Amino acid sequence: MTNTSVRALIAEDEPVLAYALVQALQHLWPALQISGVAENGVAAVREALALRPDILFLDIKMPGKTGLEAAQELAEDWPDGTPFPLVVFVTAYDEYALQAFDHAAADYVLKPVSDARLEKTVARLQARLGQTQERGQELARIVDQLRSLVPPSPAGTDHLSFIRAAVGNQIRMIPVAEVLYFEATDKYVNVVTVDSESLIRTSLKELLPQLDDRQFWQIHRGTVVNAHRIEAAVRDDSGKLTVRLRGYSRSLPVSRLFAHLFRQM
Incomplete structure (x- = not known):
């Protein structure tokens, strides 16, 4: 050039x-x-x-x-x-x-x-x-x-055990272990389980430090997935990487920044 x-x-x-x-x-x-x-x-x-x-x-x-x-x-x-x-x-x-x-x-x-x-x-x-x-x-x-x-999570941070999400006129208590993934949507986060989706009034940036990073992996700037629920990571012919979750039909894209999480051990 x-x-x-x-x-x-x-x-x-x-x-x-x-x-x-x-x-x-x-x-x-x-x-x-x-x-x-x-x-x-x-x-x-x-x-x-x-x-x-x-x-x-x-x-x-x-x-x-x-x-x-x-x-x-x-x-x-x-x-x-x-x-x-x-x-x-x-x-x-x-x-x-x-x-x-x-x-x-x-x-x-x-x-x-x-x-x-x-x-x-x-x-x-x-x-x-x-x-x-x-x-x-x-x-x-x-x-x-x-x-x-990317700064590490603060030492000594108490990890969430439950997510409090509003559903209609109720506050639903969602065990964190049941969450398949968290997905950023503007100023909210969508909490996805096998049988439900709920919005919480927080940002993914605020939520991340409250999650155990050994269990919840960020795989895209807007997606944090429960690693215990990952069934497989699949790379297509163009090199794009996605993950499949147990008991869930939708595949989630993995960005370049987090593809290293799925390198063969």
């Missing part, structure tokens, strides 16, 4: 900082084409999937979705056969992220972005864009990195 065809998408919710980054990139890399500036994480995902840029600059803290959440969603939904963008995270103070990025696939820059640091990032990006044989592995690299950036 030549430098004249390289396109970048910037996701930054602060207009002044977005403008400063655009100006700095145009100065340090005149041939780079800025395809657009997304003002939040949701727009970043939408525009990245539509434009398919070569480079993504993602602010870590954005409304709608964080940069890490946007990268995770893109890793799950990125079309097969299209090189995944090189990712640069932009952060003000996330020390945890900085430690993780030191020797990782993605790069990072600190706010306010300095020309000296950005110049090093530009050099790294240009070198990696030139490694055409390795670009096909970019998605696998970012998936591995994103897994390492």
Whole structure:
């Protein structure tokens, strides 16, 4: 790939900082084409999937979705056969992220972005864009990195034994062991058992730390499955992975980010 065809998408919710980054990139890399500036994480995902840029600059803290959440969603939904963008995270103070990025696939820059640091990032990006044989592995690299950036459940967390779900004018007590899977639906979570479905007023992000991660596995950004109920994991001809649950007819898709859970032991 030549430098004249390289396109970048910037996701930054602060207009002044977005403008400063655009100006700095145009100065340090005149041939780079800025395809657009997304003002939040949701727009970043939408525009990245539509434009398919070569480079993504993602602010870590954005409304709608964080940069890490946007990268995770893109890793799950990125079309097969299209090189995944090189990712640069932009952060003000996330020390945890900085430690993780030191020797990782993605790069990072600190706010306010300095020309000296950005110049090093530009050099790294240009070198990696030139490694055409390795670009096909970019998605696998970012998936591995994103897994390492998912914070563990807090130590000593009390795990739920029952789910309290409203059904009509009743509150139903659902034993967690009977849950087949949890599925995110906007601001709610659908609790699915063999014979019922119930909505609870919480988000999957809030629910996850309350579940035993030895029993409940996240297999997609919107799905957490009871591992004790998994019958088999099946890969189709295109490489897509799904899981079958005992006593349930519907198969559930497994995203790239969580496919490692089903590697052969």
